[in-house]
Amino acid sequence: MGTIYDLAKKTGFSITTVSKALNNYKDVSDKTRAKILQAAAEMDYLPNAHAQSLSTKKSWAIGVMFSEANEVGMKHPFFNGIIESFRHATEEQGYDLIFASRNLRNRDMSYLEHFKHRAVDGIVVICSDRMDEQVQELMRSDIPIVVVDMDSANCSVVYSDNIEGARLAVNYLYELGHRKIAHIAGDETIDAGAARIKGYELAMQELDLPIRPDYLVNAGFFSVEEGKQAMERLLELDDQPTAVFVAGDQMAIGVIEAIHEHGLHVPNDISVIGYDDIEMIQYITPKLTTIRQDTDEIGEAAAELLLEQMTAKERLTERRVIPVRLVERASCAPVKQ
Amino acid sequence: MGTIYDLAKKTGFSITTVSKALNNYKDVSDKTRAKILQAAAEMDYLPNAHAQSLSTKKSWAIGVMFSEANEVGMKHPFFNGIIESFRHATEEQGYDLIFASRNLRNRDMSYLEHFKHRAVDGIVVICSDRMDEQVQELMRSDIPIVVVDMDSANCSVVYSDNIEGARLAVNYLYELGHRKIAHIAGDETIDAGAARIKGYELAMQELDLPIRPDYLVNAGFFSVEEGKQAMERLLELDDQPTAVFVAGDQMAIGVIEAIHEHGLHVPNDISVIGYDDIEMIQYITPKLTTIRQDTDEIGEAAAELLLEQMTAKERLTERRVIPVRLVERASCAPVKQ
DNA sequence: CCTCTTCCCGAAAGCGCTTTCGGTAATTTG
DNA sequence: CAAATTACCGAAAGCGCTTTCGGGAAGAGG
Structure with missing residues (x-):
């Protein structure tokens, strides 16, 4: 591969000129630049990134x-x-x-x-x-x-836009006639979780729907398992929700699992809407309706x-x-x- | 942050000694090493990786x-x-x-x-x-x-071990009583695809099952869509297979989709086994039996x-x-x- | 023909670190 | 106590590159 020094020796120019030619400085004539470039190509010269970074203070x-x-x-x-x-x-x-x-x-x-x-x-x-x-x-x-x-x-x-996303979800469920809308939430220590809770509450208020504490359950850190457990708690309620907005698709998968295991049907008995639009949810049954984040x-x-x-x-x-x-x-x- | 030179000045030792102390050379006394290390900690000194790589020819x-x-x-x-x-x-x-x-x-x-x-x-x-x-x-x-x-x-x-994996799959289907076992394969330009085909053929031979050309369909590059299309071709056959070994889980998802759309049931009408064990397949319906690769x-x-x-x-x-x-x-x- | 620009090029310092090699002081040995 | 080790430290060269600055040659202007 060789160094810039080899290139200088080979072409007969100084390393200064070689470096300049390589870096498109204008104070080197087209002719010598051409020669140097050609020689560089011939010997497969590649600048050493470490040396460059050391001297330019830019590491790319x-x-x-x-x-x-x-x-x-x-x-x-x-x-x-x-x-x-x-x-x-x-x-x-x-x-x-x-x-x-x-x-x-x-x-x-x-x-x-x-x-x-x-x-x-x-x-x-x-x-x-x-x-x-x-x-x-x-x-x-x-x-x-x-x-x-x-x-x-x-x-x-x-x-x-997590607030808007949550609002979208809740409004959609509302338009389908749902009034008992629960939210399976991500932990509040996570911004996305907190924002979606806020959006949920906002939307419920706007729709004049009560925000019931038992309809808002913290499912932690967005895993399938946590989603499932959260849904099980909702299913224990006497007055079950007819729809649930889940703060993440993975949790929603667990949610659906819980509902099915309970002998109920999605969406006929309970509607579920997720969040993220990760790839796999178009392959589960039923295909998950969700709020899509544009990765x-x-x-x-x-x-x-x-x-x-x-x-x-x-x-x-x-x-x-x-x-x-x-x-x-x-x-x-x-x-x- | 400072350089090794600053550290030298601060401690009064030469940069040689500082470098040695930092790199655990043994020809520096414990006392001076301690001083240097302490000073390094005080000034939040961190060696510059580029300079190190340049001189050691190791970039980590x-x-x-x-x-x-x-x-x-x-x-x-x-x-x-x-x-x-x-x-x-x-x-x-x-x-x-x-x-x-x-x-x-x-x-x-x-x-x-x-x-x-x-x-x-x-x-x-x-x-x-x-x-x-x-x-x-x-x-x-x-x-x-x-x-x-x-x-x-x-x-x-x-x-x-793709050959063994394919064999495992075919044998499993065989033990379930299947004799008409098709293989939806990955492209032969891909090693994994080729090896699984080979394993399939080997296993079929070992079981004295005929290798029918119409039961071996190339589905290309392991996508859901390609799997689906491949299955559709199998479904057009007069003499349909009762089981299909699919060379990849994603393709298997498409395969199941095709079967369902055709009004048939997995696994009651057709058994499907995949390959890879990617996460999502435990959430689809039915949960996919597969050959697990240990990532x-x-x-x-x-x-x-x-x-x-x-x-x-x-x-x-x-x-x-x-x-x-x-x-x-x-x-x-x-x-x- | 002389001066002033403009155009090219190179010497040298510097980026921050490692490592060889030699030298002094301290210690051990007989 | 002299000689031989041993322990500790530093000068200096080198890793491969960039960039400032100055200088010579060529061209432009009067």
Whole structure:
């Protein structure tokens, strides 16, 4: 492969000139540039990224961090869509993504430390847990950062319009004639969970429907199992809801399971609407009606906000709320008389 | 944050000694080491990874490349499990993962070039397409590499025991009384597809069952839609199979859909067995019986093989075949008389 | 023909770290 | 107590690149 020095020797120019030719400086003639480029191609020359970063202080790398309760990492059916889209958008600008470990040869360090060590140009964190100390630390730092799925006044954030999404769901059920609408919620320590609860309550008020405490059950951290358990609690009620708005698709899967095991039918006995629109829910029975979050757009927006900061070389704090929409499938039906 | 030079000034030692203290050289006394470490902690000193890599020629980074037909990247429900497990295993050793773009500031380069540019210590490629020229190039290079889900004599590889998996599936159906067993296959250009076909044929022979060309249908690249179309072709047959072994879970979902749309019942009319055991299939109706590939173990094995090469600093060519097992759920039933 | 620009190019310092090698002081050995 | 180890530390070169700044050559202007 060779170094820039080899290239200089081969072409007879100084390494300064070679470097300039490679980097499109204008104070090198077309002729010598051509020669150098040709020689570079011949010897398969590639600049060493580390050396470049060392001298330019720009690494062309973006650090990514996941922070979610269930520790599934890239298997997360919603977050991985966002990351994939984010990757596409940043790739176009020449950035690489680096998934940092928290382990530097036996010494374990924080993500912030690791990212500083790696000298990344920016950080994207996909976070559901607002209490995560590691995330807090990242947000306090002065590295360009964008946080996805969480709100904060101190840095650029992007998330879906959860309030509107919840309202969409409740209104839809209302229009189907439902009045006893329950909400199986995500934990309030998670922004998305809290916002959807708020949206639910708002919508219920707007519709002059009572907000019954027994119709609002916290199902924790969005897993199938937790959804199932939450639904079982609703099914124990004397006065059962006729429809339930579930804060996440995975939970909704558990919800439907619970309903079926109880000998009831979705949607004939109970209507269920989910949130996220992850891939698998179009294959379950019944196909789940849900509020779709646009992972593509979220990822792109995140990339945009981060790139903006990286080129501006200053910390910005923009908030981008991505619209959601209702996807009608087969898990909701008009209320029985 | 400061550099090693600041640390030297602060402690009064030379940068040589500081570096040695930080790197646990033994020719520095415990006392001075303690002083230096303390000072380092006080000023939040972190070594610059680029400078380190430049001088040690070790980057503590592993390049990862995905190569699959459907371009879903990290959304791939099977591959992302492998990558997640791989990440865990390499993280423990202090390695970071880098997802390279193919774009270096307008100049687009091959993955190999990019990985050389980044000076990664090793490469993991998760590959289904054996014709991918980029992958070929990587395999020809001299960087430590491990390839997942594909076979090759030229580098370390890890994949599931597809032949045995197919055999397991066919035998299972046979034991349920099925004799008309079809195979909806992945494309033969994909190793996994080819191997499962081979396993299917082998098993059929062993059971003295005829291998009918019309019972072996190529469904391409493992998507739901392709599976559905393939099943539709089987359903057009005068002499329909009573059971079908599908080379991938996603295809199996499409297969079941086709059967249902045809007014038939799974498993009462036709038994279906899949391959992979991706998460979502336990939530569909009926829950899919399948051959489970152990993504955790595959990822770990890949990490092991790669780490081995990286520490040995030489290219090894070990082959690791991971066992599979049958997971019985509800999509197969005894044949109707 | 001389001066002033403009165009090209290169010397050298610097980015932050590692590692070889040699040297001094302290310690051990006989 | 002299000689031989041993323990500890630092000068300096090097990793591969960028960028400032100055200087020479060529062209433009008077």
